Amino acid sequence: MAISTENDSDADTRAPLDFHHPYTPYDVQIEFMRAVYGVLEKGNGQVGILESPTGTGKSLSLICSALTWLRNHKRSMYEAGLEETAKSMAGEPDWMIETSLRRKREELAHKWEEREARLDRVRAKERMMEEKGRAGKRARVDEGGRGKKKDEVDEEREFWIGDHEGDGGSGHDPFSLLSKETRDFLSRVGMGRAEAEEDDGKEEDEIKIFYTSRTHSQLTQFISELRRPVFPPSVPSDTVTSKREGEEPTTETIKQVPLSSRQKLCINPSVSRLGSLSAINDRCTELQQSKTKDRCAFMPTDENLKQTHQFRDAVFATLPDIEDMHQIGKGLQVCPYYASRTAIPGAEVITLPYPLLLQKSAREALGIELEGNVVIIDEAHNIMDAVANVYAAEIRLSELRRARQMLGVYVKRFGKKLKGENRVMVAQLGKIVESLAEWLSGSLQAKTEHGIADPNGLLKHRGADQINLYQLIKYIHDSKLAYKAESYASHVEEQNFSASDTKSRVSTPVLHTLVSFLTALTNLSTEGRIFFEKLPGPPPDIKLSYLLLSPTHAFSSIAESARAVILAGGTMSPFDDYKAHLFPTLPPSKITTLSCGHVIPPSNLCVWTLGSTRPINGTGVPPDAFEFSFQKRDDRDMVRQLGLALVNICSVVPDGVVVFFPSYGYLDQVVAMWQAAEPASSTSTAKTIWERLTARKVVFSESKGGSSDEVLQEYTQAILSPGENGKGPGKATQTGALLLSVVGGKMSEGINFSDRLGRCVVIVGLPYPNINSPEWKARIEYIESSTMSRLLSENEQEQGGSAKPTIQVQAVAKQVARDFYENACMRAVNQSIGRAIRHRNDYAAIVLVDRRFGTDRIRTKLPGWIRGGMVEGSETKGLQGLMGALNGFFRSKRGV
The missing domain is CATH 1.20.1270 (Substrate Binding Domain Of Dnak; Chain:A; Domain 2)
Structure with missing residues (x-):
């Protein structure tokens, strides 16, 4: 079920809608798809901030809802166009109106049928080539004497800047670095700044969905999901008929184009080998200059116009990912980076990584126009950090x-x-x-x-x-x-x-x-700060870093241009930061939030807050309560009690237990305390906490500079294949493995601890960032000052004159900054919690070790599905209550 919603769209999202989901959707998926559809239908700058836990089919739900809306919207726009035509001919004879409408339908049908037939031919050709095993590879173009020794003339031509002319640069036009011939060609196929001439192969620019995620691997996974559903045509079904069958077409392939940088798409060996993105960009644009003799042979020109159109059709016919784009361009001997531009106007879905969407200059270079289009940002829990990283x-x-x-x-x-x-x-x-x-x-x-x-x-x-x-x-x-x-x-x-020295450099x-x-x-000094930091040697070094303090201005060009923006993620809670720092001026009526429940039954989740090893009676905070704050986390007795609690947890939890600590430094500190001898009052033969843990499970620890892949592989093997290759249990009492990790570390995001790998996730403390660091001091100061300025401006408008800071305004500004600081902590916690429970049949226990997790302030910032599985009053019941709950929970799962 949906845990919380705000601003349900005016659109009738409760009416029956076929989202063309390839499977029978869960209730939470239907709720999620309705929310997406409602935001897109209402448009006009609407924003959706939507949370759907990992394992609930979020990507497929995004696809089905967004593409269903897009196809419905296209058909409705077509019908609206016919109605407008009929209205404009009011008073004309009926036969004249009918003739005009029929001609419009025929034009649309002809264009649609021609495009689909062309794509069918591409698919048929590819199938034939696959069947015959003739996926031909064209010979590589000669690199133009790359191995030749350069003489003085070649050297000057390649390295000298003497031919630069004062004002011949790019200015604000990202295409001006290209040769005139290239610019003319791109303008004819719908790209560039010049007026485009008529071209039979040009696609009409239509409304699009821009889908972005953090990494290329996530985009590749999304494209794989995009191939699952099928959708009805983008034109009314009675408008066109299949010439082969004489029946109305029931489906239409999704037109999708993946965009990326030259570094991923360049097929010119002499350029791609440079490695550095900046060097590749500069060398590529240099090869397009009109004065350059050795111009790139793969650049789209009038001479390879046919291959460029073949590239576009192959892209539309095959739903390719970035690797496929590279291969298509290589096979046709045409540059995928530039040829992909010809496919943009006719595309329905455009996939691209964060940096290409978030940076305005990158959008301009790619020819991306967001005006009136839809933007979907997946894995959006880190969107504010992503914006800052793009400008860092x-x-x-x-x-x-x-x-x-x-x-x-x-x-x-x-x-x-x-x-x-x-x-x-x-x-x-x-x-x-x-x-x-x-x-x-x-x-x-x-x-x-x-x-x-x-x-x-x-x-x-x-x-x-x-x-x-x-x-x-x-x-x-x-x-x-x-x-x-x-x-x-x-x-x-x-x-x-020497050659060997060169290879080593x-x-x-x-x-x-x-x-x-x-x-x-x-950049404006009010938006960012420059920091210096000494770096350990040898030799000693020091660096300057630029940090964007707020994503508001950088993100505003997206929020103000798009028809609608969807921020979706598995752990978006808490929501307040997105509203306050991405859309601060947007009225509440334009923001829809949704926190979906999980697809697992309630019996598959046990969430427990461990406030102390002993039961807590009364309202006060007992001296032995777990509180891993900066001031108290060095308490050796508390660290010992934490170790004993973990020993008990490992004794009843089968298979894998993952523990997240606030930082690498604190993890190392705790392990050192556990490995130390027990207090003098104990017997000399008493085992250390570390020895007790290793007696229960094989223990692995994440290190800051170590390989996470290697640790994860060994941890997995110890659970799934104990005893193999010298790994796994060495004693009969050991069952499974324990992984000590860090919130915000390598294991806390993108790693899948499903099923036996993560039967229990333990969060130790609240990983607040270091508020005394220069970066966080600057952030807090900026948020307080910008919030105060905004509130004063609003007060001035209400009062019709100047307004002065009041104690109340100052208090609100400080609270906004405190919330931002606390929300950064909770987003990291929620990401770590999300490593477990990855599908409908999965089950796990979540143990939150810190009394503060029991407070309303912190609890409300947990995801809805976690709050729903929390055992009421668990923070007061101590370790004995936890052990009883874990025993009962895992006993009920035996044989599952």
Whole structure:
């Protein structure tokens, strides 16, 4: 059942709707799909914040609801168009109106039938090739003498920036870096800035669903799910008929295009081998310049227009993922990165990773228009961190020294040939490097380990504060200075070192890193902060980091443009942060929230709050209560009691137990205490807590720098294949395994502890971030000040004049900041809890070890399905109550 909903859409979402789900959906799936459909139907900037636990088929529910709405919407728009035509001809003879409407229907039918027939031919051809085993591979295009020794002329042509002209750069047009021929071609197929000419193969731009998730693997999984359901045609069923069968078509293939970076899609070996995304981008755009002789042979042009259209049709016919796109482009010998643009206008679903959607410049470069379209953000629990990461940048002192060395090598070779603007700009970049390096060198000698840096102070040396950063950054992009200087430095090193030395070196794109940091410096100072932090050596190092303090402004271009935005995830609770920091000005009437229950029966979940090992009587907090706060977590007796509680839990829980600690440092500290000898009052033969744990289960511990894959593999093997290859139980008393992990660590997100791997998940304490760190101090300060400014502005509008800060306004601002801090903690907790219970027949116990989990303030921030499975009053019943509950729970599951 749905645990909570807000702002049910005005659309009649309770009316019977066929979502074309390939299976019989659960009640929670129906509720979820209705919520999505309602948000999309209402449109007009609506937002849905929807939570559906892992294992409830969230991705398939998103697909079925969104595609059902899209197809219904297309048919309704078609019908509305016919009605509008009829209204505009009011007063004309009936036969004339009917003729006009029939002609419109015939045009639509012809276009639809032609497109579907074309895609059918593509599918038939592919099936035939598969059956005959003739999936031909075209010969690789010669890389153009890659192994030849460069002479001085080639060297100058590749590395020299002397041919750069002052204003020939990109400006605000991401396509201006391409050659005129390329821009003309892209405009003819519906891309670019120029007016497009008529082209028979051009697809009409239609309403789209932009679906984004964190990683390419998650997008690949989504595309796999996209292949399961089938949907009716996007035109009224009585409009077209199948020429082969003479019947109305009942289905239509989903038109989906996956987008990605050049790094994933480039098929030019001489470019893709560069490795660095920045270097690949620069080299690719350089090869499109009209003055470049060795132009990329894979770039879509008039000469390979047929292959480009074949690429588009193959994409629409096959529901490809990124790897498929690469192979299609390789087979047709046409660039997938640019050819995919021709498929965008006719696509229904466009899948892309977070950075390509969240950054406006990336959307412009891809030709993505969000206006009037739908945006679905999956795994949205970390969307605010994702926005901050997209805009984050950092530079180290060691990288600045390397950049200075690269520029020195470059200027030594080409300095006398640099003229005019080129000479000035290269000198300015050198001053920037010197100033930043000088500031960091001084900070490295200071006693302070970390803190906030003043942007003005960073550029006060060498006259760098007089430099126009916007103009310099634009010049570097236009001239490809970073790419050319780094390429030349690598070229020189290759000449000076042996082959073995060259293979062992890793070329770091430090100039590109520097440009990213300079770009961050141009952001509004109110939106971000720059931090410095010393790094352990040897040799000692120090870095500058830019942190975006609020995602509001960066996300506003998406929220304001899209018809509707859906934020979906398995653990979205608590919801308040998304409203306050992504959509602060959106009225409540435009936000729909939903927290779905789980598909498991209530008997498959046992949630217990362990507040103390002893029963708690009365309302006060007993001195021996579990409270793993910064002030109390070092209490050796409390740590010992935690260990004894785990020994008891491991004695009754079968198979796998996963324990999450607040941090790696605290995990190591606790393990050290458990491994120490028992107090002197105990007998000399008393076993340590660690020995008792290892007697119950095979114990594994996650380490900060270690391999999570290896630990997970050994943990899995100890449970599923005990005793194999020297792993697993060494004693008859051992049953299963215990994994000690960290909230926010490698095991807390994306890892599946289903079935026997996670019969019990234990959360130790509340993993609050370090509020004394410079980053969190800056965040809290920013949230308080921005909240206060917003409240004062609202008060001014209400009062019709200026408003002054009041105690009440200040209190509200502090509470908003406190909630943000606490919600960051609870999102991490909820992610860890979600590692267990991965499907309908799964079952597990969740043990929350900290008395604060029993407070209403914390409990309300747990997911609805967790709150629903919580044993009432468990925080007061102690360890004995927990053991009775676990014994009963797992006894009822024997034989399941």
